Structure formats: structure tokens, C-alpha cells
Amino acid sequence: MRVQFTEIELEQQRRVKSAFDPEWLLNTAKVFPLQANTPSAGPDDLPRAA
Amino acid sequence: MIAPDDEAGIAAAICAAVANREPLSVEGLGSKSGFLRPVQTARTLSTCNLTGIPLYAPQELVVSARAGTTLATLEATLAEAGQHLIAEPPDYAFLDAPAQTIGGIVATNLSGPRRIAWGAMRDHLLGMRAVTGRGEVIRSGGRVLKNVTGLDLCKLFAGSYGTLGVMTEVTLKVLPKPEATGTVLLWGLHPEEAVRAMSIALGSPYSVSGAAYLPQEAAMVMGYERPSTIVRVEDFADSVTYRLDRLATLLGRFGTVEILDTAASLSLWRAVRDAEPLPIQPDDAVWRVSVRPSCGTSVLRAGQSAGLFGYLDWGGGLVFLNGPPTGEAHAAVVDAARHANGAWWLLRAPESLRRARDAVPHEAAALAAIRQRVVAAFDPAGILNPGRMFAA
Amino acid sequence: MIALPLPKADVLIRRDAVHAGLRVLLPEGCVITDPTRLKPYETDGLSAYRQMPLAVVLPETTEQVAAVLRFCHENGVRVVPRGAGTSLSGGALPLADAVVIGMMRMNQVIEVNYRDRYAVVRAGVTNLGITGAVEAEGFFYAPDPSSQLACMIGGNIGMNSGGAHCLKYGVTANNVLGVRLVTIEGEILELGGTHLDTAGYDWLGIVIGSEGQLGIATEITVRILRAPEGTRAMLAAFEGNEVAGACVAAIIGSGIIPVALEFMDRPAIHACEAFAHAGYPLDAEAMLIIEVEGSVAEQDWLLGQIKEICAGFNPISLKVSQSAEESAAIWKGRKGAFGAIGRISPDYLCMDGVIPTSTLPMVLRRIGEMSVQYGLQVANIFHAGDGNLHPLIMFDANDPASMHKAEAFGAEILCLCVEVGGCLTGEHGVGVENAI
Numbered sequence: 014m015r016v017q018f019t020e021i022e023l024e025q026q027r028r029v030k031s032a033f034d035p036e037w038l039l040n041t042a043k044v045f046p047l048q049a050n051t052p053s054a055g056p057d058d059l060p061r062a063a
Numbered sequence: 064m065i066a067p068d069d070e071a072g073i074a075a076a077i078c079a080a081v082a083n084r085e086p087l088s089v090e091g092l093g094s095k096s097g098f099l100r101p102v103q104t105a106r107t108l109s110t111c112n113l114t115g116i117p118l119y120a121p122q123e124l125v126v127s128a129r130a131g132t133t134l135a136t137l138e139a140t141l142a143e144a145g146q147h148l149i150a151e152p153p154d155y156a157f158l159d160a161p162a163q164t165i166g167g168i169v170a171t172n173l174s175g176p177r178r179i180a181w182g183a184m185r186d187h188l189l190g191m192r193a194v195t196g197r198g199e200v201i202r203s204g205g206r207v208l209k210n211v212t213g214l215d216l217c218k219l220f221a222g223s224y225g226t227l228g229v230m231t232e233v234t235l236k237v238l239p240k241p242e243a244t245g246t247v248l249l250w251g252l253h254p255e256e257a258v259r260a261m262s263i264a265l266g267s268p269y270s271v272s273g274a275a276y277l278p279q280e281a282a283m284v285m286g287y288e289r290p291s292t293i294v295r296v297e298d299f300a301d302s303v304t305y306r307l308d309r310l311a312t313l314l315g316r317f318g319t320v321e322i323l324d325t326a327a328s329l330s331l332w333r334a335v336r337d338a339e340p341l342p343i344q345p346d347d348a349v350w351r352v353s354v355r356p357s358c359g360t361s362v363l364r365a366g367q368s369a370g371l372f373g374y375l376d377w378g379g380g381l382v383f384l385n386g387p388p389t390g391e392a393h394a395a396v397v398d399a400a401r402h403a404n405g406a407w408w409l410l411r412a413p414e415s416l417r418r419a420r421d422a423v424p425h426e427a428a429a430l431a432a433i434r435q436r437v438v439a440a441f442d443p444a445g446i447l448n449p450g451r452m453f454a455a
Numbered sequence: 456m457i458a459l460p461l462p463k464a465d466v467l468i469r470r471d472a473v474h475a476g477l478r479v480l481l482p483e484g485c486v487i488t489d490p491t492r493l494k495p496y497e498t499d500g501l502s503a504y505r506q507m508p509l510a511v512v513l514p515e516t517t518e519q520v521a522a523v524l525r526f527c528h529e530n531g532v533r534v535v536p537r538g539a540g541t542s543l544s545g546g547a548l549p550l551a552d553a554v555v556i557g558m559m560r561m562n563q564v565i566e567v568n569y570r571d572r573y574a575v576v577r578a579g580v581t582n583l584g585i586t587g588a589v590e591a592e593g594f595f596y597a598p599d600p601s602s603q604l605a606c607m608i609g610g611n612i613g614m615n616s617g618g619a620h621c622l623k624y625g626v627t628a629n630n631v632l633g634v635r636l637v638t639i640e641g642e643i644l645e646l647g648g649t650h651l652d653t654a655g656y657d658w659l660g661i662v663i664g665s666e667g668q669l670g671i672a673t674e675i676t677v678r679i680l681r682a683p684e685g686t687r688a689m690l691a692a693f694e695g696n697e698v699a700g701a702c703v704a705a706i707i708g709s710g711i712i713p714v715a716l717e718f719m720d721r722p723a724i725h726a727c728e729a730f731a732h733a734g735y736p737l738d739a740e741a742m743l744i745i746e747v748e749g750s751v752a753e754q755d756w757l758l759g760q761i762k763e764i765c766a767g768f769n770p771i772s773l774k775v776s777q778s779a780e781e782s783a784a785i786w787k788g789r790k791g792a793f794g795a796i797g798r799i800s801p802d803y804l805c806m807d808g809v810i811p812t813s814t815l816p817m818v819l820r821r822i823g824e825m826s827v828q829y830g831l832q833v834a835n836i837f838h839a840g841d842g843n844l845h846p847l848i849m850f851d852a853n854d855p856a857s858m859h860k861a862e863a864f865g866a867e868i869l870c871l872c873v874e875v876g877g878c879l880t881g882e883h884g885v886g887v888e889n890a891i
Contacts, residue, residue, distance in 0.1 A: 047890065215663070
């Protein structure tokens with residue numbers, strides 16, 4: 014995903030995801046890069062290194 | 064009016080508007096600025112100076128155009144290679160400006176008669192560049208015909224009436240223009256018979272690409288004496304001849320069948336596309352209703368009972384209505400559309416009606432809450448076309 | 456290797472409470488927690504990756520799906536939706552702390568309406584099952600992914616699945632009118648309906664292809680189309696990828712849009728022929744399968760035009776199918792391509808990049824160079840009409856070094872796709888495979 018999208022573009026997609034699923038419980042770890050696989054705002058319980 | 068000639072200028076204008084908390088009206092050439100709810104802002108941001116066609120690959124069926132490119136310019140470029148826009152976007156007879164931009168066409172997701180067979184503008188939007196209400200440039204999709212990489216923001220922007228961001232460039236799938244066009248015409252049917260006939264035609268294996276019904280008044284605007292049911296076929300000439308013949312046989316039980324040739328068909332379907340069969344007075348309201356085809360007749364009849372004129376496209380699935388812009392007429396259209404579980408748009412009306420009433424259907428509470436969060440995700444300050452689609 | 460997130464420790468500790476909570480919500484037999492019965496759910500079509508889930512639930516109604524999601528939301532439990540588990544990108548790969556929601560019991564066709572040309576089905580109906588329900592009346596559901604016998608419409612919604620015929624008929628998003636979507640909060644949303652255009656924002660458009668990120672589709676209204684009078688396929692074999700690619704461009708440039716236009720390279724031709732005995736030309740470097748539809752006269756005319764175009768590119772052979780059986784054999788080879796590769800290599804990675812069709816010869820040349828460099832064989836299958844390229848990279852999963860090389864090879868191909876103006880995935884989805 015990072016090859017195809019800029020950080021700004023990924024962040025915008027993440028915001029749409031958050032609008033539907035604020036806590037990111039739905040199909041976590043798919044689609045978005047793991048480091049970014051977390052609510053665009055809020056606590057981050059995911060490892061930083063992929 | 065701010066009309067930058069590049070994307071950076073659009074971004075700068077939006078950033079300035081965000082900083083000053085100053086909402087913007089977003090438009091191309093303003094031809095559809097009277098659609099849906101009125102937007103009141105001190106300033107307007109236009110894409111009309113973002114013109115040009117940076118990419119056109121006819122053999123890959125793809126074209127990219129900057130948002131302010133006029134529909135006429137784009138169509139002329141495609142025509143040079145014998146191609147066209149698949150969704151047949153309309154050039155409505157009741158627009159507020161003589162020309163439309165491709166950005167405006169995509170942002171309002173308006174499609175013509177061919178939509179029933181080949182999809183809407185949103186179906187052919189392969190990619191876009193846009194500046195969000197955050198002043199950030201984003202791309203979604205691309206220049207290839209298939210793409211499921213990430214969330215499809217293109218679909219969200221198509222039909223969003225400039226409320227999420229300002230599209231600066233769109234990439235569309237295109238197709239070859241058909242060699243020939245032909246029409247089967249049936250006279251004098253009642254709406255229900257007409258929809259039945261169109262359903263049979265659309266359920267046949269003959270690739271029907273248009274099916275419309277003009278009741279008495281609409282037919283008379285077009286110079287016909289009786290209600291007209293028309294079914295279109297587009298393809299290579301021999302195929303069109305063959306399929307018209309088959310369709311004429313199939314529809315023979317509905318009465319005498321007439322066949323229109325390519326030239327007559329092109330002008331008739333252009334008129335259907337552009338809502339020309341509506342007898343529109345200057346102050347009239349215009350509604351567009353999308354329902355399942357067999358419900359089109361009930362919406363048409365409800366409109367007629369409320370003193371409106373109308374006709375059916377998409378085999379009965381699209382109803383155009385026009386008439387006096389009264390609250391009663393609006394309520395009649397909305398009730399009929401709701402009863403049919405359909406969608407509706409108050410496309411054009413005096414500002415008083417547009418301000419007082421919904422212009423598109425209310426969403427259920429749970430969806431409305433998601434919608435507000437999604438809109439805020441793109442335009443947190445609420446500066447792009449505020450109130451255009453929903454009052455809140 | 457693909458990294459997965461750490462499981463939530465607090466959820467793992469509450470495992471028994473989560474199991475008990477789910478059992479309250481669902482009928483007997485709809486909650487699976489026994490490790491031996493969880494085993495079949497530990498992976499999907501990307502079988503190199505496995506992970507046992509916390510539990511699997513098999514709801515039978517939309518309301519049950521809503522109840523499970525509401526429960527998971529209230530308890531901070533992650534959820535992985537699953538259809539038939541055919542995802543090639545790991546879209547249904549479980550997580551150790553997640554509840555898998557399997558949709559296979561929601562496999563009913565609710566309504567078929569020929570007059571208005573739609574069908575309402577539950578998410579667990581298979582793709583081919585929809586066509587099966589309407590074909591007696593001469594109708595079909597257009598998107599036809601290769602896995603259509605097994606894959607479910609709910610998963611097609613998740614991945615916006617395409618198929619060999621999407622050049623003419625479009626992908627899932629172009630063929631769906633309505634979706635009943637359950638949100639993580641357990642709200643049931645009705646998106647779209649039975650009409651063509653929706654007012655307001657295009658929720659269907661953002662949900663289809665969202666890979667289960669936004670909600671779970673439980674009921675779907677699809678367009679059904681009347682089947683054409685007939686279809687017929689032809690094979691055209693060429694001496695090289697360049698001429699075959701140029702021939703594709705010439706066909707499209709002529710104004711003819713075949714319903715399908717498939718490209719196979721030499722390794723793919725050989726593997727598929729050994730499997731299907733379809734009469735593929737083994738002396739060719741590249742082969743096109745071209746399909747047209749219409750009446751017999753229309754087919755004859757279109758195939759005649761296409762043959763004439765192909766003749767300008769020095770074909771090794773041109774073979775027009777003379778019967779439905781011959782056409783079926785031609786397609787059997789193509790649709791069985793993945794199985795065919797499976798026969799010659801213990802494991803393979805199926806990539807799903809998309810490229811501008813004009814770049815095909817260059818991209819295939821580069822892939823060939825990478826194949827030598829990585830020491831791994833690759834076969835290429837390409838939806839030539841729409842630019843969707845499926846390189847099948849053969850490796851041995853028992854050899855970690857081989858698997859690492861295959862993944863690196865695949866990643867390099869996808870970077871190349873983006874570099875030439877294409878994208879990472881055309882129809883399989885990002886899943887876990889391409890998320891990095």
C-alpha cells in the first residue's frame with residue numbers, strides 16, 4: 014500500500030475506516046500497513062515494527 | 064470567484080478558506096448550481112480554469128481530463144478516435160449555464176439512457192485527483208480498468224456535489240462509439256403496458272441500451288401525437304438490423320411497431336437524455352426519481368395527480384417530473400418515491416423550496432451519523448458546499 | 456514475512472467469557488471453540504499463513520450477525536468476516552484474539568424478480584449459485600471470478616471481485632444494487648435498494664471492495680442480466696509477447712470489444728494444456744483466448760473481423776471454436792489455470808497487479824528477468840482487455856528460503872506494476888498480502 018499511496022492518502026482512507034469502525038475491530042491487519050493499522054486518533058496498541 | 068489554473072491554486076484557496084473559517088461554494092461553470100439545496104457563501108471556488116486532457120489512450124479505453132474541461136471538449140477529443148463517454152451524460156435543457164465541466168458531471172453522477180445497460184458515471188470513474196476540505200491533495204484509483212487497492216474514494220466523490228473535496232482531475236473508462244443506432248417505437252400504450260413492453264425488451268438477449276416512455280404531453284413536446292414507447296439498440300450495423308427485427312417481433316403484440324434509423328434515433332435519444340420532453344416553464348421545479356422499473360408508473364401517476372408532467376427512462380426506473388414548485392407537489396413526489404423504496408433528487412427549484420425542503424432522501428439515524436463522520440473526515444471545518452446535500 | 460498485530464492480551468484472558476457470551480447470542484451449534492473444529496478456519500486461499508482464531512461463529516440471520524457484532528464491540532473483541540475462505544490475499548486470515556464470523560449458513564436466495572431484473576440473496580450464497588438460481592429463465596449474474604464455484608457473494612462484496620468477462624460486464628460494484636450492512640456497533644444499514652442510482656453519498660461504492668473494514672454485508676441485491684443468444688471463443692497463438700500485445704491493442708482499437716480477452720504466456724499454456732487437454736498450441740510463446748457473443752451470425756461476423764486483425768500479426772495458429780463443447784474446453788484450461796500450476800509446483804503465489812495494457816511486453820520481459828534472478832519459475836495469465844496481470848510464482852513452502860524469495864519476487868512485480876502506471880491489486884484485494 015505504501016508503494017501506491019502517500020501518507021496523506023493512507024491517512025484519508027484510515028479516517029473513512031474510523032468513521033465506520035472507530036475502535037478498528039473489523040478485519041484488523043488487513044488492507045492498511047500494520048504500522049498504520051490503528052485508529053487515526055487514539056491509543057496505539059500495535060507493534061511499530063513490521 | 065476564485066478560479067485557479069492549477070491544483071496547487073485550488074489547495075491554496077481551500078487552505079486559506081479553512082484558516083479564515085470562510086465557507087466556499089464549489090463549482091465548475093455553475094450550470095448545476097441550482098441543483099439540490101442552496102449554498103450561501105461569500106466566495107466561490109471554481110475549477111473552470113483547470114483544463115486539458117493529460118492522458119488519452121484509445122487502445123486502453125482510458126482518458127484523463129482536468130476537472131474544468133468542458134464536456135463538449137472532452138467528447139470532441141474522444142470522437143476523433145471514434146469513442147465516447149459510456150454513461151451518456153446529459154446536457155439538460157434546464158441548466159443555468161450553456162456549458163458543463165466533466166468535473167461537474169462526475170460530482171453530480173448524472174448519466175443518460177445508456178445507464179441501464181452500461182452503468183453510470185460512477186461506474187466508469189477509474190481514478191481521480193482531488194483536494195479535500197483539509198487542503199490536502201489525494202489520489203484514488205488510477206488509470207487502469209480494474210483496481211481494488213484500498214478504499215474506493217472515487218465512488219464516494221462521484222455524486223458528492225463537491226462536499227468532500229474538489230476534484231481536480233478525473234480518469235474515465237471510455238468505449239468505441241457504436242457504428243449504428245436503431246429504435247423500435249410503439250404507439251399509444253398506457254404507462255403500465257409500456258413498462259411491461261420495456262421489461263420484455265430489456266429481458267431479451269438483444270442488448271437493449273435504452274428504453275423510455277413518453278406519455279401524451281411529453282410525446283407532444285417531441286412532436287408526436289400519441290404516447291410513445293421507445294427501445295434502443297446500438298452496435299455494428301448488421302447486428303442492429305438483426306436485433307431490431309427480433310425486437311419488433313417480440314413487441315409486436317403491443318401494437319404496430321415502427322423502426323427509426325440511426326439519424327432519427329440519435330436525435331430522439333439525445334432529447335430523452337437531456338430531459339427535453341419535459342414542458343418546463345421558467346420557474347418550474349424538476350425532480351428526478353430512481354426506482355425499480357415496475358414502480359416508475361406509480362411515481363409518474365402520483366406526479367400527474369399533483370399537476371406535474373413527466374416521462375420514464377431506464378425502462379421505467381428513472382422518472383423525470385416537472386411543474387409548479389409547490390410544497391404539495393414536492394410532497395407528492397417524495398411520498399411516491401418513498402413508497403416505491405426509491406431515491407429522489409430535487410434537481411431544480413426556486414430557492415425558497417430548495418431551502419425549505421430536503422433535496423435528497425433522509426437517511427436512517429445510524430447511517431446519518433456515519434455520514435456526518437465521513438464528511439467530517441474529508442472536510443472537518445465544513446467549508447465545502449455546506450448544506451448542499453443535507454441541511455445537517 | 457507478513458507481520459500480524461500482537462493479540463490483545465486482555466481479550467485472550469477473557470477467552471472463556473467471550474465464548475460464553477457468544478453462546479448466549481446464537482443457537483446451539485453456531486459457536487465453535489473446540490481447537491479441532493477451529494482448524495479448518497485457520498487459513499484461507501493464502502494458505503502459507505495460518506492462525507487459530509479465538510472462536511468461529513456461524514450466524515443464520517442478519518439479527519444474529521448484529522448481536523455478535525454488538526457483543527464484540529462492547530467487549531473490545533476483534534472480528535474477521537469470512538465467506539468461503541477463498542481469498543488469495545489473506546483477506547479472511549484469522550487473528551488469535553478475533554472472532555471469525557462465517558457466513559456460510561446464510562446461503563438462501565430470498566427473491567428473484569425477472570421483471571425488474573434483480574435477485575436478493577444472503578451473503579453465503581455462492582457466486583455461481585446466483586446464476587444457478589436464475590439460469591432456467593435465461594438470466595445470469597455477470598461477475599465470474601475463477602473461484603465462482605466456491606466463493607460467496609459476501610466475499611465478492613468485500614473484494615469487489617471481477618472475472619474474465621468484466622471488460623464488458625464490469626466488476627461486483629457495477630452489478631450490485633443494494634447491500635444490507637451490519638456495522639460494528641450492531642446497527643443494520645440498508646444501502647441502495649432495487650433501483651439503479653442512489654441519492655446522497657454512494658455508500659455501496661465505498662463498502663464494495665472495502666475488505667470487511669466497514670461492516671459485514673448479510674444480504675445483497677444484485678442485478679441479473681439476460682444471457683446473450685450464444686457465445687463462442689477462439690484461440691490465437693503468436694511467436695512472442697510483443698506481437699500478442701500489439702494484437703490486443705489492434706482489436707480494441709478497431710472498435711470491437713470482445714466479452715473476454717485473455718492472454719497466457721508459454722509456461723501457462725503448457726501447464727494448462729497438460730491439465731485440461733484443450734488443444735492449446737504448445738509451440739506458441741503467447742496465446743489469446745477471445746470470446747464474442749450474440750446470434751450465430753453475429754458471432755461469425757465478429758470472429759471474422761477479429762481473425763482478420765490477428766492475421767496481421769503473423770499468428771502461428773488461429774482456431775475458432777466450432778461448438779459449445781470446444782468453447783467449454785478452451786475455458787476449462789483457463790479457469791483451471793491455478794489447479795494446473797498446482798500440479799507442477801507444490802506451492803505458488805498468485806499475484807494480482809494491474810498494468811496499462813500497452814506496457815505488457817515490457818512488464819513480461821522484466822518479469823522474465825526477475826524469474827532468472829530469483830531462480831523461480833513464473834507463469835503469466837493476463838486479463839488483456841482490462842490490464843489485470845496474474846503472475847503465478849512457483850516455489851516450495853517447505854523451504855523457507857524459497858518462500859522468502861517468492862515473496863520478494865512478488866513484491867518486486869507489484870512495484871513494477873505501480874511504476875508503469877498500474878496498481879497493486881485488480882480483483883483479489885489488499886488483504887494481508889499487500890498491506891505493507
